[in-house]
Amino acid sequence: xxxxxxxxxxxxxxxxxxxxxxxxxxxxxxxxxxxxxxxxxxxxxxxxxxxxxxxxxxxxxxxxxxxxxxxxxxxxxxxxxxxxxxxxxxxxxxxxxxxxxxxxxxxxxxxxxxxxxxxxxxxxxxxxxxxxxxxxxxxxxxxxxxxxxxxxxxxxxxxxxxxxxxxxxxxxxxxxxxxxxxxxxxxxxxxxxxxxxxxxxxxxxxxxxxxxxxxxxxxxxxxxxxxxxxxxxxxxxxxxxxxxxxxxxxxxxxxxxxxxxxxxxxxxxxxxxxxxxxx
Numbered sequence: 001x002x003x004x005x006x007x008x009x010x011x012x013x014x015x016x017x018x019x020x021x022x023x024x025x026x027x028x029x030x031x032x033x034x035x036x037x038x039x040x041x042x043x044x045x046x047x048x049x050x051x052x053x054x055x056x057x058x059x060x061x062x063x064x065x066x067x068x069x070x071x072x073x074x075x076x077x078x079x080x081x082x083x084x085x086x087x088x089x090x091x092x093x094x095x096x097x098x099x100x101x102x103x104x105x106x107x108x109x110x111x112x113x114x115x116x117x118x119x120x121x122x123x124x125x126x127x128x129x130x131x132x133x134x135x136x137x138x139x140x141x142x143x144x145x146x147x148x149x150x151x152x153x154x155x156x157x158x159x160x161x162x163x164x165x166x167x168x169x170x171x172x173x174x175x176x177x178x179x180x181x182x183x184x185x186x187x188x189x190x191x192x193x194x195x196x197x198x199x200x201x202x203x204x205x206x207x208x209x210x211x212x213x214x215x216x217x218x219x220x221x222x223x224x225x226x227x228x229x230x231x232x233x234x235x236x237x238x239x240x241x242x243x244x245x246x247x248x249x250x251x252x253x254x255x256x257x258x259x260x261x262x263x264x265x266x267x268x269x270x271x272x273x274x275x276x277x278x279x
Contacts (some may be wrong), residue, residue: 043277048246050254050271051097057173059214059240060095062183068096093266097240099258100216104265105224106231112264115236118159119207120256124273125153125160126247130167133190137180139166140193140218146200153249158205161254165244166190168213172242180219187219194225201235208256210238210271238271251276 052058058068068091075085094100099120102109127149133139141164150156168189171177180188190213192200197216200206209216209230216237217226230237238256253274258267 045253045274046277048243048252048273048275050241050243050247050273051269052169052172052240052242054089054091054096054268058091058096059173059175059178060092061214062179062181062187064092064095067091091268093261093264093268095240095268097238097242097269097271098266099256099269100227100231100237100239100266101264102231102234102236104231105227109231110234112258112261112267119234119236120161120258122207122254123157123160123250124163124247124252124254125149125156125206126163126165126244126249126252128165128249129190130165133166133168137188137190138218138220139190141191141196142193143196143199146196149249156200156204156206159207160204161208161210161238161256162200162206163210163238163241163244163247163254164190164192164212164216165247166211166213167245168211169240169242169244172240179214185220185222187214189213189215189219191218191221192216192226193218194229197226197229201230201233206235208236208238210241210256212241212244213239215239238269241271247273247275 054068055070056068060067068089070087070089073086073088076083078084094104099112101112101115103111127141127146129139129141129145132145146156156162168178176182178189191211192209197209200209215221216230216239217224227237254271255274256269256271258269261267
C-alpha cells in the first residue's frame, strides 16, 4: 500500500521499543533491557493518553443493561497476615473508550481477536471539526471538509488511523450533555458522514476511523450507515476518545490496544499517541 510502509516502519520501531521497554526482555537479556522511563519520556516523543478512565460514571449506549461495575473480591488482611486486594469488573463491550470490531455490524466481520495490529497502530490523521460541531450538534463530516483538510495537510496517507476531533469529550462524563438524549434515534452528537467515511476507507485506504464522541455515526442515525460501511470493509473503529486536542493534524503515531476478547464484537481499549517533540 503506497504511503504506508515507511510510516509503519517508523511507527513499529517506536512501538516495539516502547513495548520491549515496558514488558522487559527474555531470560539472559536483563542487562540489555532499555530503561522504560527513557522510552516513554524520550527527547523524540511525548506520550498522550487518549483514554477515559472506566468507573461508575462511564458513558454507555442508552440500551446497555448496565454500566461499568467494579466489585471487590477481597480487600484487607488475609488469614496469612499479608494485605491483599482484588476485584472483578463487568461491563458491556461498547462503552467508554472502546473499539468496534467489524463483526459489530457485519455477519462476516472479523471479531475482536482477529483484527490485525496493522489496523490498530500507525500514523494518525486528526481532522478538527470543533467549529462545525459547535454550530450543529448533529454535524456529519463531509467529503468537502476532508478535502479541505487535505489541501492544508496533504492527502490522508494510506493506512492512517483517522481521528475526528469534534470537541465532544468536553462533555464527559455528563451523559445528558454528551449523548443529547436518552434513547436511540433521539440522540444528538457529531460523527462521520457516510460519503466522507466511504472516501476515507475506499479511496484513501484508512486503516481505522476514530472519534471523541459516542459513535462514528452521528447521534440521529438509526441504521448506523457508517458502521455498516466500515464493517463491510473490515475496518475497525474507536469511540469515546479523549484529549485529541493534544495531537497535531499529522505526525503522531497511535496505538490502540483493546482487550483481546475471543469472538467479541468490541472491547474496552487503552489508546495512546506518540507525538514528536518540537526541536
